[in-house]
Amino acid sequence: MTMTRQKQLILLAASGSAALMLGALAFQHIGGMAPCSLCIWQRWPHVIAIGLGLAALVALPRLMALGGLLAALATAAIGSYHTGVERAWWEGPSTCTSSDTAGLSAEDLFEQIMAAPLVRCDEVAWEMLGLSMASWNMLASLALAGLWLMALRAR
Structure with missing residues (x-):
């Protein structure tokens, strides 16, 4: 039993996510x-x-390819947003970034410090070639989206 090109592309894209x-x-x-x-x-x-x-x-490869394409684009979008937060292009969720401390009393500042997340979204923890993990995820996910799109279009 041979596997169709569509299923091969789907497995390749899913393997990339794995x-x-x-x-x-x-x-x-x-x-x-x-x-x-x-x-x-x-x-x-x-x-x-x-x-x-x-x-x-097992079933519905075209529908699964559409879902995979949307999933890859979703993680690429989140990776892009996260990259912007890391680069201070825009603010991230208040639950994982630091906020302005101007005008805070010592007590308010202490409360803010104690409520701060252990791992902040606005700090780059690791990078390679000037790109953070979020940036690499975005790029890899866009490549995977291309594979999902090829699978969707395959006959």
């Missing part, structure tokens, strides 16, 4: 780099894409 997830988990559990909230948000679409890739082996 590789990115394994890399993120390795950084977390082997490298000791705890993820921030936005990092966790970026993982969920990859998990969905992996599930869709496996489901495509």
Whole structure:
């Protein structure tokens, strides 16, 4: 039994998401780099894409490819947003970034410090070639979106 080109592309794209997830988990559990909230948000679409890739082996590959494309674009969008937060192009969620301390009393400042997240979204924890993990996830996810699109268009 031969596998169609569409299913091959779907498995390749889903495998890419699996590789990115394994890399993120390795950084977390082997490298000791705890993820921030936005990092966790970026993982969920990859998990969905992996599930869709496996489901495509059984039924509805075109529908699964559409779902995978949307999942890849979602994680790319979150990665882009996270990159902007890291680069201070815009503010991130108040639950994982620092806020302005001007005009705070010592007591208010202490409360803000104590309520601060352990891992902040607005700090780059690791980078390669000037790009953070969020940026690399965005680029890799856009490439995966291209594979999902090719699978969607395959006959």
